[in-house]
Amino acid sequence: MERLKDKIRRCGKIASGNVLKVDSFLNHQMDIRLFEEIGWEFKKRFADVEVNKILTIEASGIGIACMTARYFDVPVVFAKKNKTKNIAGEVYTSQVESFTHGRVYDIMVSKEFLGKGDRILLIDDFLANGKAIEGLVKLVKDSGASLVGAGVVIEKGFQPGGDKLRRQGIRLESLAIVESMDEQTGLIVFRE
Amino acid sequence: MERLKDKIRRCGKIASGNVLKVDSFLNHQMDIRLFEEIGWEFKKRFADVEVNKILTIEASGIGIACMTARYFDVPVVFAKKNKTKNIAGEVYTSQVESFTHGRVYDIMVSKEFLGKGDRILLIDDFLANGKAIEGLVKLVKDSGASLVGAGVVIEKGFQPGGDKLRRQGIRLESLAIVESMDEQTGLIVFRE
Numbered sequence: 001m002e003r004l005k006d007k008i009r010r011c012g013k014i015a016s017g018n019v020l021k022v023d024s025f026l027n028h029q030m031d032i033r034l035f036e037e038i039g040w041e042f043k044k045r046f047a048d049v050e051v052n053k054i055l056t057i058e059a060s061g062i063g064i065a066c067m068t069a070r071y072f073d074v075p076v077v078f079a080k081k082n083k084t085k086n087i088a089g090e091v092y093t094s095q096v097e098s099f100t101h102g103r104v105y106d107i108m109v110s111k112e113f114l115g116k117g118d119r120i121l122l123i124d125d126f127l128a129n130g131k132a133i134e135g136l137v138k139l140v141k142d143s144g145a146s147l148v149g150a151g152v153v154i155e156k157g158f159q160p161g162g163d164k165l166r167r168q169g170i171r172l173e174s175l176a177i178v179e180s181m182d183e184q185t186g187l188i189v190f191r192e
Numbered sequence: 193m194e195r196l197k198d199k200i201r202r203c204g205k206i207a208s209g210n211v212l213k214v215d216s217f218l219n220h221q222m223d224i225r226l227f228e229e230i231g232w233e234f235k236k237r238f239a240d241v242e243v244n245k246i247l248t249i250e251a252s253g254i255g256i257a258c259m260t261a262r263y264f265d266v267p268v269v270f271a272k273k274n275k276t277k278n279i280a281g282e283v284y285t286s287q288v289e290s291f292t293h294g295r296v297y298d299i300m301v302s303k304e305f306l307g308k309g310d311r312i313l314l315i316d317d318f319l320a321n322g323k324a325i326e327g328l329v330k331l332v333k334d335s336g337a338s339l340v341g342a343g344v345v346i347e348k349g350f351q352p353g354g355d356k357l358r359r360q361g362i363r364l365e366s367l368a369i370v371e372s373m374d375e376q377t378g379l380i381v382f383r384e
Contacts, residue, residue: 029305030268032261059250059270063258069224076222078251113221 001041001175005190007034008154008176014183018128018156026153027060027125035067038175042123042151043071045173049148051121053077055114055140057096057107057132064153065123072121077114079107079136092142096135107132109139118145127152127174130161137170154178157191193233193367197382199226200346200368206375210320210348218345219252219317227259230367234315234343235263237365241340243313245269247306247332249288249299249324256345257315264313269306271299271328284334288327299327303335310337319344319366322353329362346370349383 013021025031051072056065057079065076079094082105091108098105114120122136133150140147147170155162155174165172177191205213217223243264248257249271257268271286283300290297306312314328325342332339339362347354347366357364369383 023302024304025267028269028272028302030258030261030270032258032267033265035258036262059254059272062251062254063268063270066222066224066227066255066258069222070228073225075217075224076255077220078222078255080220080251110215110220112216 001038003034003037004153004176007031008178009188012188014181014186014188016183018159018181020154020156020178020181020188022154030063032063032067035063038064038153039068039071041175042068042121042173045151046072046121046149049121050119051148052119053114053121053145054123055079055109055120055136056123057081057136060126061124061132064125068121068123068151077109079109079139081105081107092139094135094138094142097129097131107135107139109143111143114139114143114145116144118143119148120145121148122150123152124150125153127155127161127165127172128159130165133161133165133170133172137165149173151175193230195229196226196345196368199223200370201380204380206373206378206380208375210351210373212346212348212370212373212380214346222255224255224259227255230256230345231260231263233367234260234313234365237343238264238313238341241313242311243340244311245306245313245337246315247271247301247312247328248315249273249328252318253316253324256317260313260315260343269301271301271331273297273299284331286327286330286334289321289323299324299331301331301335306331306335306337308336310335311340312337313340314342315344316342317345319347319353319357319364320351322357325353325357325362325364329357341365343367 090111093108149171155177157177179191246268282303285300341363347369349369371383373380
């Protein structure tokens, strides 16, 4: 997706520790026009499959997931990171190790909103080591729902998550795959 | 907004401790068609003012904010609840006491994305004691931006937040104001 790659080149910032900062348009400030194009691109890439629900994870997956759900005309469920008073009753849970936050946390989805017969598309903003997507895949499996595929906006191709998910047979669509990035020169190379 | 009130009557669940559970369509599973109507309703109610950015708070404000931002054609910034590696440098911070979670947490927005000249509309899903909106108002004031108003989907009119904000001169638009709710009978009464 060329417009996305242009945006990453122009506005992305490479920070130490292999961090690609895209918080000016993707995961702190959100460029809604770009999100509409991203949603439409996911719809095109998954046009051949039936999807009845999109599953994402709070917080930065939610905006992308909502803008994508418009084109599929389906609801979005977001996995929560903290147990709240508002999730009573039974939940599916999974553990996720965050690359960005450097810690392990639980995610959960109420059993009411995920189950047999559901055809789930996972959507998230970032894929590095793939732990968030793996956590979501576990929730889908535990619920008995079918996993249709996963769409991520930016995959860091030099980290193992994407290839690991593909080896597991998961249909993964990444709209921009960063093959390498250089903190000194600011150069970002995308996978063709 | 009648369709919203119908949805609350049909799908909302009253739980002990004055909790109105609307997680089947608003803040865990998200009804994207309804969100589009909500976004359009906010646009109508704030049609007379200039807005160049929407500010919300993670996690459940993000979906509503994104669907609303489409109609204003502006970006969304969401205040974060936890400091991450991805927010380097200077941030505006504020403390929020959560009714739902029963604890106090810090919220923050990068100074890059909020400042003088910005005309900010706040958007959130719920208003009870108003602490989240108050926290966002403080971020806007600290940044030197102008506050245009605040839009919330559901206001619990029997808790003090909404009236407190109105007394402070904040233009508050609530799409459904719950005047009272009865856990025993399930009856929900809306303010006219």
